[in-house]
Amino acid sequence: MNRVIYKELNVNNNMDIDVKKLTKEQTIKLLAILTLSEGYINHSKPKYPFVRLYTLSSSKEQHKLFENLCIKICKKKPNSYIIHNKEKKELMSSNIRSKEMIKELYRLSPTYKTSPGPKISKEEFLNSKQPTIRFLQNEQENIKWLGLRLWFDFDGSISPNFKLKRKKQIINGRMYRYFQVQFECETKIAETNPQLVKELVKLCNSLGLKARITHDKRKWSNIEGVTMSELNSVRIFAEKGPITNIKISK
Numbered sequence: 001m002n003r004v005i006y007k008e009l010n011v012n013n014n015m016d017i018d019v020k021k022l023t024k025e026q027t028i029k030l031l032a033i034l035t036l037s038e039g040y041i042n043h044s045k046p047k048y049p050f051v052r053l054y055t056l057s058s059s060k061e062q063h064k065l066f067e068n069l070c071i072k073i074c075k076k077k078p079n080s081y082i083i084h085n086k087e088k089k090e091l092m093s094s095n096i097r098s099k100e101m102i103k104e105l106y107r108l109s110p111t112y113k114t115s116p117g118p119k120i121s122k123e124e125f126l127n128s129k130q131p132t133i134r135f136l137q138n139e140q141e142n143i144k145w146l147g148l149r150l151w152f153d154f155d156g157s158i159s160p161n162f163k164l165k166r167k168k169q170i171i172n173g174r175m176y177r178y179f180q181v182q183f184e185c186e187t188k189i190a191e192t193n194p195q196l197v198k199e200l201v202k203l204c205n206s207l208g209l210k211a212r213i214t215h216d217k218r219k220w221s222n223i224e225g226v227t228m229s230e231l232n233s234v235r236i237f238a239e240k241g242p243i244t245n246i247k248i249s250k
């Protein structure tokens with residue numbers, strides 16, 4: 001793979017978040033959300049663990065957000081570079097080594113591994129310590145919103161569509177069956193970890209949003225993620241939107 005080092009991420013800083021106004025504790029919590037949703041902690045070299053964000057190269061603003069969070073926490077910038085893989089896709093990786101920062105992340109969640117992977121069975125994984133976002137439970141509402149929007153920034157989608165629904169109606173004692181076209185605008189967060197989706201639903205509910213867990217038998221846990229389709233909840237969430245200018249829907 002070919003790599004191009006980026007010493008500076010020159011992007012338009014239109015993010016709807018001012019890291020300077022956050023406390024260090026709030027910043028660590030948002031970094032934990034980012035790590036759970038799209039990043040990971042690499043322990044391949046135990047003495048030199050690092051946090052990595054790995055995305056398509058079009059997501060430079062997300063890497064800038066990662067950079068801003070890291071600078072606030074440990075006054076260090078991640079190393080960022082572009083990777084051209086065998087499929088000729090252009091990917092971007094940002095890595096930062098900071099044992100103190102990783103220690104703080106593990107204080108919030110016992111693990112950042114959200115799925116079994118190839119080396120452990122589903123049963124073994126689910127019987128081990130699970131990732132969590134309980135650290136947001138007692139936070140201020142604005143930080144809860146930032147946490148939810150940050151997760152959506154990396155794993156979210158909006159799917160407006162029309163669906164044909166079967167309906168029943170009783171008129172003069174007779175049952176009539178008919179079809180009705182209904183508009184839906186499903187707002188989804190893709191996540192397959194059973195504990196995380198339960199906690200994401202609770203987070204949505206605490207913000208006045210109606211959310212539910214949706215399922216997909218093709219996923220390792222049979223879980224697709226968290227979905228909001230009740231129009232008022234979708235409207236409230238859409239007014240907030242993601243934190244960066246990432247493209248979330250065609």
